[in-house]
Structure formats: C-alpha cells, structure tokens
Amino acid sequence: MESALEQAPVVSHLNPPPSYLLGDHPIPTGREEIWRFTPLKRLRGILEGEASADHLTWETSLPEGVTLTEISAEQALEIGELAPNDRPSALAAANAGAALLLDVPGDTELTEPVVVRLHGESVDHLVWGRLIVRAGRFSKATVVIAHTGSARYSAITSVLVGDGADLNVLTLQDWDDDAVHLGRDAIRVGRDAHVRHTSVSFGGDLVRMHANVEYAGPGGEAELLGLYFADDGQHLEHRLFADHTAPKTKSNVVYKGALQGQGAHTVWIGNVLIRKVAEGIETYEENRNLVLSDGCQADSVPNLEIETGEIEGAGHASATARFDDEQLFYLRSRGVSEKEARRLVVHGFFNDLIRKIGIPDIEEKLLETVEAELAKNVLKGL
Amino acid sequence: MSTLEIKDLQVSVSTDDGPKEILKGVTLTIDDGETHAIMGPNGSGKSTLAYSIAGHPKYDITGGSVTLDGEDVLAMSVDERARAGLFLAMQYPVEVPGVSVSNFLRTAKTAIDGEAPKLRTWVKDVNAALEQLNLDPTFGTRSVNEGFSGGEKKRHEIAQLELLDPKVAILDETDSGLDIDALKVVSEGVNRFRAKDGKGVLLITHYTRILRYIQPDRVHVFVDGKVAESGGPELAEELEANGYERFLTASV
Ligand SMILES: Nc1ncnc2c1ncn2[C@@H]1O[C@H](COP(=O)(O)OP(=O)(O)O)[C@@H](O)[C@H]1O
Numbered sequence: 001m002e003s004a005l006e007q008a009p010v011v012s013h014l015n016p017p018p019s020y021l022l023g024d025h026p027i028p029t030g031r032e033e034i035w036r037f038t039p040l041k042r043l044r045g046i047l048e049g050e051a052s053a054d055h056l057t058w059e060t061s062l063p064e065g066v067t068l069t070e071i072s073a074e075q076a077l078e079i080g081e082l083a084p085n086d087r088p089s090a091l092a093a094a095n096a097g098a099a100l101l102l103d104v105p106g107d108t109e110l111t112e113p114v115v116v117r118l119h120g121e122s123v124d125h126l127v128w129g130r131l132i133v134r135a136g137r138f139s140k141a142t143v144v145i146a147h148t149g150s151a152r153y154s155a156i157t158s159v160l161v162g163d164g165a166d167l168n169v170l171t172l173q174d175w176d177d178d179a180v181h182l183g184r185d186a187i188r189v190g191r192d193a194h195v196r197h198t199s200v201s202f203g204g205d206l207v208r209m210h211a212n213v214e215y216a217g218p219g220g221e222a223e224l225l226g227l228y229f230a231d232d233g234q235h236l237e238h239r240l241f242a243d244h245t246a247p248k249t250k251s252n253v254v255y256k257g258a259l260q261g262q263g264a265h266t267v268w269i270g271n272v273l274i275r276k277v278a279e280g281i282e283t284y285e286e287n288r289n290l291v292l293s294d295g296c297q298a299d300s301v302p303n304l305e306i307e308t309g310e311i312e313g314a315g316h317a318s319a320t321a322r323f324d325d326e327q328l329f330y331l332r333s334r335g336v337s338e339k340e341a342r343r344l345v346v347h348g349f350f351n352d353l354i355r356k357i358g359i360p361d362i363e364e365k366l367l368e369t370v371e372a373e374l375a376k377n378v379l380k381g382l
Numbered sequence: 383m384s385t386l387e388i389k390d391l392q393v394s395v396s397t398d399d400g401p402k403e404i405l406k407g408v409t410l411t412i413d414d415g416e417t418h419a420i421m422g423p424n425g426s427g428k429s430t431l432a433y434s435i436a437g438h439p440k441y442d443i444t445g446g447s448v449t450l451d452g453e454d455v456l457a458m459s460v461d462e463r464a465r466a467g468l469f470l471a472m473q474y475p476v477e478v479p480g481v482s483v484s485n486f487l488r489t490a491k492t493a494i495d496g497e498a499p500k501l502r503t504w505v506k507d508v509n510a511a512l513e514q515l516n517l518d519p520t521f522g523t524r525s526v527n528e529g530f531s532g533g534e535k536k537r538h539e540i541a542q543l544e545l546l547d548p549k550v551a552i553l554d555e556t557d558s559g560l561d562i563d564a565l566k567v568v569s570e571g572v573n574r575f576r577a578k579d580g581k582g583v584l585l586i587t588h589y590t591r592i593l594r595y596i597q598p599d600r601v602h603v604f605v606d607g608k609v610a611e612s613g614g615p616e617l618a619e620e621l622e623a624n625g626y627e628r629f630l631t632a633s634v
C-alpha cells in the first residue's frame with residue numbers, strides 16, 4: 001500500500017510542514033501567512049504555552065461498542081495521530097501529554113450518534129486537549145463534539161477513517177462570549193472511505209478552527225462543511241486544507257457564514273493542494289458570507305496549488321454579499337414584511353447547507369439557533 | 383370593488399449622470415373588473431411603470447399619484463401595497479435560494495390574510511393551483527425560482543396570483559418567452575382570476591399574441607414613458623398589422 005507518509009515531502013507554501021517540535025513553530029509575530037488574520041492579543045497568552053492542569057468537563061454518550069480510553073503520547077503516534085501544523089496544536093500535544101482515544105471498532109455500524117459534550121467553567125482556565133477519533137475499517141458512525149461554557153482551549157484532534165469506513169463528525173462551538181478556542185482537526189481518509197466533517201461556530205470571543213484532510217489511499221472522499229454566525233466583536237476563523245495525497249480522491253468544501261454587529265470578523269481560508277501522485281482527483285471549495293449589518297468584515301481566501309495536470313475537476317467560489325435588494329423586494333411584493341423577508345433569506349442561505357449535515361436532531365437545532373441569532377440583532381430595529 | 387387610478391405619474395432613476403426621467407406623466411384608470419393591456423416597444427418604460435406601482439426602491443416618484451380604491455398607494459411600503467391588494471407578476475422573477483416554494487407560498491398567504499391558512503384546505507388549494515398550471519407536485523419542495531425554466535417561472539407567478547387572490551394584478555410580460563402551450567396555460571390562469579368579481583388586470587406585453595387568449599377592455603400604446611394612444615381591442619389589431627412605427631415617428 002502506498003502511504004502518504006512515504007511520499008517525497010512536497011512543501012505547500014501555504015501550509016508549514018507538520019511537526020511536534022515546538023522549535024518548528026515559533027511564537028508568531030502576526031505577519032506570518034497563517035497568522036495574519038488572527039488578532040494575537042485576544043489569544044490571551046495561549047501561544048506562550050504554559051503548562052496547565054485545567055480541564056473541561058466531559059459528558060459522553062457512547063453507543064455500545066464505542067470506547068473512550070486514555071492512551072500515552074507514544075501510543076498516539078503509533079496509531080497514526082496527525083502531527084501538529086501550527087503552534088497551538090503543537091503546544092496542545094506537548095502539554096496534554098496523554099491523549100483520549102474515541103474508538104469505533106471495525107465493521108461496527110452505529111445507529112445512534114456518539115455525543116461528546118465538553119464544558120468549560122471559566123475563561124481563566126487554560127486547557128490543552130488531545131483527542132483521536134478512530135473509525136475502524138468498514139465502520140459507519142456519527143460523532144458530535146459540542147463545546148459550551150468558557151475556557152481558553154487549545155486542542156489537537158485527529159480523525160482516522162479506516163478503509164471503506166463512513167464517518168460523519170460534527171464539531172459545535174457554542175461557547176460563551178469570552179471563550180478562546182484554537183482547534184486543529186486533521187483527518188486521514190482511508191481507501192474508499194467517506195468522511196463528512198462539519199464545523200459550526202456561533203459563540204466565543206475568538207475561535208480559530210483548522211479542518212485538514214489527507215488521504216491514505218485512492219478512492220477516499222471528504223466533505224468539509226461549515227457554518228458560522230459572528231456577532232459584535234467576535235472573531236471566527238476557519239482554515240481548511242485539503243491535501244490530495246492519493247489518486248482518485250475527492251474533496252468538497254462548503255462553508256457559509258453570516259456576520260452582524262460592530263467588529264464582527266470572520267476569516268475563511270480554503271487551501272487545496274493537488275500533489276503529483278493525486279491524478280484523477282476532484283475538488284471543489286466554496287465560501288459564502290452574508291453581511292447583515294455595517295461594521296463587519298469577512299475575509300475569504302481560496303487557494304489552489306496544482307502539481308499535476310491529470311485531474312478530473314478543480315474549482316472554487318467565494319462570495320461575500322449584503323442582503324440582496326431584489327430578493328427582499330420580491331418577497332415583500334408578496335405581502336411579506338421586511339423583517340420576515342430578511343428572516344426567510346437568511347434561513348434560505350443556511351438551509352441548503354444545514355440539510356447536508358445528515359444528523360436530523362442537529363439540523364433542527366441549528367435552524368432554531370440561526371433564527372435566535374437573527375432575532376438578536378438583524379431584526380431588532382425593524 | 384377595485385379601482386386603480388394612476389394620474390400623471392412621473393418617475394426617474396438615478397444614474398451616474400444624475401437622475402434620468404423614465405415615466406413622463408402616465409395617466410390611466412382601471413375600473414372595477416376591467417382588463418387593460420399596455421403595449422409598447424422595448425425600453426419604453428413598461429416595467430418601470432409596473433415596478434413603480436409595486437414600490438421598487440430603485441425608482442424615484444417625482445410626481446403624480448397612484449390610488450387603489452382611493453387609498454394612496456405611493457405612501458405605502460412594498461409589503462403594504464401587496465396587502466392592500468396589488469400583485470405584480472414579474473418579468474424576471476427573483477431566485478431565493480434555500481426557501482422552498484411551499485414555505486414561500488404559505489408565508490405570503492399568511493402575510494396577505496393576516497392569519498395562517500387552514501392547513502387542510504391550503505394544501506389542497508396549492509396542489510390544485512400547481513396542477514392547473516402544469517407544475518408537478520414536487521415543485522413545492524424546490525427553491526423559489528432557482529433553476530426554474532423560463533416557463534416555470536412565469537407559471538409560478540400565475541400560481542401565486544391565483545393563491546394570493548389580489549384585487550388588481552399587474553402582469554409584466556408574463557407572455558414573453560413562453561411557447562404556445564405554456565401561453566395557453568398561463569392565459570387560462572389569468573382568465574380564471576378575471577372571472578372572479580371585480581378583479582382588475584394590467585397586462586403589459588410587447589406582443590399581441592397573448593391578447594388572443596385574454597381579451598382586454600382597453601389597450602394603451604406606451605411610447606417613451608407615456609401613453610401615446612388609448613383605444614379598444616381594435617388598437618391591438620392595428621399594432622398587429624402595422625407595428626409601433628406610427629407611434630415611434632410621432633413621438634420624435
Ligand atoms: N437604473 C437605470 N439606469 C439608467 N437607465 C435605466 C435604469 N433602469 C431603467 N432604465 C431605462 O429606462 C427605460 C425604460 O426601461 P423599462 O421600464 O425596463 O422598459 P420596458 O419594460 O418597456 O422594456 C430604458 O431606456 C432603460 O434603459
């Protein structure tokens with residue numbers, strides 16, 4: 001079997017090579033490509049990397065057959081943890097020490113989702129997290145990881161999808177207003193496996209999430225979905241990296257966000273690297289932002305690096321827009337009030353994406369949350 | 383009762399070179415139960431008239447008045463106009479991604495009536511309206527106007543007309559881009575609406591073709607932002623035979 005690790009290390013100029021060594025991830029100045037959008041001060045010292053024994057409280061719902069166990073750092077490496085690709089994730093690996101392994105054994109088909117609820121008590125707590133989600137060969141599972149409360153939380157999460165497995169994983173950032181969350185999710189997709197990773201960010205003062213994907217063999221498919229809603233003063237950043245390390249693989253990225261209120265800032269970076277071996281791959285990435293008020297900023301940067309000409313398809317789209325006057329006019333000309341028309345447009349904007357998530361309970365809750373977010377601000381003065 | 387009265391309506395749009403006058407004093411009255419056709423060449427201001435009556439924010443009303451049963455339409459917001467009984471079938475209906483036709487129709491009906499329709503009869507009414515316009519039952523699950531063919535967009539506009547049941551309907555080139563079968567289906571929809579008591583119709587068109595299916599009471603030739611001539615259905619026949627030539631030269 002061809003392994004991604006055995007390939008000549010092609011260095012993507014947009015993505016520093018992964019490494020556990022802190023020396024490879026110096027404290028950023030803010031001018032680095034991977035840090036230029038992030039307000040470093042608001043990280044509240046996470047990058048200094050002090051040791052800390054603080055932790056989040058865990059509440060889990062594990063269907064039969066699924067286990068959650070502590071493993072050593074050595075074991076984490078052995079089973080194929082994906083190495084850190086920035087300083088916060090390197091610090092998380094170094095400081096968390098032991099890792100938690102959420103294991104769905106091979107050939108297991110779950111009918112209920114695995115739910116992990118992580119809750120923080122206070123932003124004074126500095127928490128380092130290290131998690132590995134492993135879906136065995138030909139398993140089929142849904143994993144929901146929800147974050148609430150507050151903390152300064154930096155976590156490195158690896159998702160290992162076995163050959164032929166089908167994994168649906170969703171991470172929800174529903175923090176209180178002052179939380180800081182730096183999350184690195186990296187996924188390795190096995191041969192002919194399918195993974196859907198959804199990142200949903202509503203709360204937090206500063207949330208910066210990576211979703212990286214690479215492929216251990218041909219035929220793997222990854223859907224990377226995201227939904228975010230930034231209010232006054234919030235910084236929500238999502239960094240995608242689809243690294244096509246094997247032929248005949250697919251990546252499909254769709255992130256949608258809405259912004260409202262003074263100082264709401266969102267960042268979306270969509271990097272795709274198609275390596276020389278990655279012939280016959282297909283990739284598409286899309287980011288759409290809906291700006292609901294003045295004083296917001298949405299940065300959206302798609303990047304495509306191609307090292308082989310033999311691809312099936314590669315495309316990207318990025319758009320940031322305000323409410324479309326023509327849409328509002330059309331709805332209002334049918335008697336619908338301005339407030340209701342705006343609600344419908346936003347609902348519609350997210351609806352297409354929410355329906356792709358494939359976890360019915362979550363889909364319903366997200367539609368409600370979107371409504372609640374809207375009620376907070378956009379519809380207020382109307 | 384429904385009377386739409388347009389008096390000396392003047393409308394401009396703002397352009398990079400300042401305001402541009404498009405409607406230069408339009409006067410016409412659609413009395414209770416009447417159907418009027420407005421015919422005119424491209425660019426004569428027909429859509430501007432339709433949008434101005436509906437309240438599109440792009441158009442500045444610089445003079446004149448529009449009343450519906452004596453109520454000042456120009457003082458109303460866009461949605462108030464619709465709730466007062468005006469309906470505009472648009473020349474280019476707008477896509478609303480992610481909002482299903484059935485959700486849209488229910489929301490609009492609730493807004494117009496001021497209360498949610500009774501579920502059972504409403505579902506029946508929607509299905510009947512869609513069926514009569516040759517729209518298949520899955521149509522309700524599609525996003526509003528997204529990926530619709532030109533014909534589907536127009537038939538969807540007429541389905542709304544029938545379901546929302548306004549007092550006065552303005553149809554802006556609903557016939558354009560329709561093949562003959564679709565034109566018949568759409569015309570039948572409009573005629574069902576007209577058959578009800580006291581409904582007014584302002585039928586805007588570029589071609590005389592649709593007037594074979596929908597008989598107007600009055601025909602107005604619209605040139606350069608004004609009504610150039612008004613008459614009975616015979617005026618449409620003259621246009622059919624001779625085109626707009628006579629009116630265009632007269633207006634220069
Ligand atoms: N935003 C605009 N800026 C400049 N001219 C406009 C604008 N909108 C419409 N017009 C002009 O107004 C005139 C009337 O347009 P319209 O009402 O669409 O005509 P019709 O529907 O009869 O084809 C046209 O000459 C058109 O170019």
Ligand SMILES: [Mg+2]
Nearest residue numbers: 428429473555
């Ligand atoms: Mg027109």
